Amino acid sequence: MRRGGVSWGRLPGVEQRLLPVTSRHQPLPDQPSMLPWGNGRSYGDSCRNDGGVLLGTRTLDRYIAFDPATGVIDLEAGVLLGELIDLTLPNGWFPAVTPGTRWVTVGGAIANDVHGKNHHRAGSFGNHVLDLELLRSDGAVLHCSPTAHADRFAATIGGLGLTGLIRRARLQLKRVAGPWLRGDSQRFGSLGEFFAIAAESERDWEYTVAWLDCSATGGQLGRGIFIRGNHAPAQVAAAAQAPGSGRLRLPFTPPVSAVNSLSLRAFNTLYFHRPSAVARDALWHYRPFFYPLDAIVDWNRMYGPRGFYQYQCVLPQAGAVEVLTDMLRRIGASGLGSFLVVLKTFGEQPSRGLLSFPRPGVTLALDFPNRGERTLALLEALDALTLAAGGAVYPAKDARMSAAAFQQYFPGWQAFAGHVDPKFTSSFWRRVTGSARR
Numbered sequence: 287m288r289r290g291g292v293s294w295g296r297l298p299g300v301e302q303r304l305l306p307v308t309s310r311h312q313p314l315p316d317q318p319s320m321l322p323w324g325n326g327r328s329y330g331d332s333c334r335n336d337g338g339v340l341l342g343t344r345t346l347d348r349y350i351a352f353d354p355a356t357g358v359i360d361l362e363a364g365v366l367l368g369e370l371i372d373l374t375l376p377n378g379w380f381p382a383v384t385p386g387t388r389w390v391t392v393g394g395a396i397a398n399d400v401h402g403k404n405h406h407r408a409g410s411f412g413n414h415v416l417d418l419e420l421l422r423s424d425g426a427v428l429h430c431s432p433t434a435h436a437d438r439f440a441a442t443i444g445g446l447g448l449t450g451l452i453r454r455a456r457l458q459l460k461r462v463a464g465p466w467l468r469g470d471s472q473r474f475g476s477l478g479e480f481f482a483i484a485a486e487s488e489r490d491w492e493y494t495v496a497w498l499d500c501s502a503t504g505g506q507l508g509r510g511i512f513i514r515g516n517h518a519p520a521q522v523a524a525a526a527q528a529p530g531s532g533r534l535r536l537p538f539t540p541p542v543s544a545v546n547s548l549s550l551r552a553f554n555t556l557y558f559h560r561p562s563a564v565a566r567d568a569l570w571h572y573r574p575f576f577y578p579l580d581a582i583v584d585w586n587r588m589y590g591p592r593g594f595y596q597y598q599c600v601l602p603q604a605g606a607v608e609v610l611t612d613m614l615r616r617i618g619a620s621g622l623g624s625f626l627v628v629l630k631t632f633g634e635q636p637s638r639g640l641l642s643f644p645r646p647g648v649t650l651a652l653d654f655p656n657r658g659e660r661t662l663a664l665l666e667a668l669d670a671l672t673l674a675a676g677g678a679v680y681p682a683k684d685a686r687m688s689a690a691a692f693q694q695y696f697p698g699w700q701a702f703a704g705h706v707d708p709k710f711t712s713s714f715w716r717r718v719t720g721s722a723r724r
């Protein structure tokens with residue numbers, strides 16, 4: 287039994303015990319308050335269970351079957367996406383959807399129904415889950431799919447680990463020619479330009495994403511860099527050289543956040559104007575393309591010992607320029623933003639989960655160093671804008687949204703609550719439903 291459960295935002299710790307699940311055939315421990323824990327890449331408290339037990343799932347790391355002819359893989363839920371890629375890419379298969387880090391488990395990817403740069407084409411992770419096996423605290427094992435226990439399946443996709451332990455899953459992977467992507471990048475000067483490039487890119491480009499300069503003001507507000515790519519054909523792949531697997535490590539946690547408004551403005555200006563921001567026919571290895579931050583181990587320590595918040599919202603497309611403009615003005619005026627700002631359109635493909643975050647529109651994600659009340663007040667103001675626009679905030683990134691906000695963002699929450707395992711709970715769930723600690 288170990289202490290555990292740090293989430294990616296490194297906000298001040300809570301007391302909880304980590305009990306590794308040693309075999310998928312093992313029953314759950316007899317504990318009144320449990321929550322599965324993947325690899326702690328959620329930023330806030332959705333992967334925390336203050337005062338309770340976390341079920342460590344990284345030990346569920348076995349492959350059960352892989353068919354290189356069809357790209358269907360059957361595996362335990364603690365396998366990391368990066369490990370899966372190492373196994374299947376040499377056979378020409380890649381996850382149909384991947385988030386911005388490969389250090390997430392399959393179980394964690396299902397439980398947050400994660401999205402990637404191809405949402406407009408492929409929807410979210412849950413759209414590619416063929417079936418899964420769920421262990422409940424009463425010992426029942428449910429084989430769930432869109433046709434078997436369909437309501438429990440819908441509750442478990444994006445179900446925040448609350449419906450039981452996902453022991454294994456079968457996934458449909460995507461056929462690719464190799465590890466390379468071909469594409470381009472360009473600057474845009476405004477949010478209007480961003481939406482025009484996004485709309486024009488969606489037909490021909492599988493992956494699209496933009497970096498946004500959140501310190502820009504006045505006529506420069508809404509400027510950024512748009513990146514798009516497709517998996518490269520085999521002949522391009524054959525000629526290219528894979529990057530080394532070396533990674534940098536942030537050697538220590540600075541005593542205060544290394545991110546402040548002066549360093550941010552200077553950095554963003556340089557980043558926006560650097561010559562390589564514009565690339566015509568670029569060739570990227572999949573690792574820097576999908577996982578640029580994975581190259582720096584423990585980059586989350588740069589925000590200092592108080593940690594940081596991430597705010598990620600989705601807004602309906604209609605009216606999004608006005609709402610984003612308002613948000614960026616407030617963020618700029620607060621001096622609290624950070625370098626890591628992502629803007630991306632979501633497509634129309636419906637998510638399968640009762641509590642899934644992705645929905646049609648545009649999503650903005652950015653980090654904020656934890657400066658206490660100042661940061662919380664800004665995030666409340668952003669929430670008010672998201673609520674008024676009919677949008678939602680992503681639970682995987684959240685550590686502070688109010689119960690009222692959550693319940694408006696996720697109107698299916700009461701139907702979902704009926705699927706929660708009586709012995710499963712999380713710090714997040716208690717906060718957003720006002721339920722008591724078990």
Ligand SMILES: Cc1cc2nc3c(=O)[nH]c(=O)nc-3n(C[C@H](O)[C@H](O)[C@H](O)COP(=O)(O)OP(=O)(O)OC[C@H]3O[C@@H](n4cnc5c(N)ncnc54)[C@H](O)[C@@H]3O)c2cc1C
Nearest residue numbers: 324325326327328385386391393394397400401446447452
């Ligand atoms: C650098 C970075 C980039 C990111 N980019 C994206 C992105 O582009 N898109 C996106 O959607 N997300 C993104 N994320 C968030 C991340 O993908 C999700 O938080 C993901 O769910 C984390 O997976 P994990 O294995 O670390 O799970 P954890 O964070 O440990 O847990 C996440 C949830 O899954 C549940 N869970 C874990 N395993 C199981 C299981 N076996 N059975 C049942 N429930 C389980 C937990 O209870 C918890 O509710 C990013 C995170 C980082 C750090």
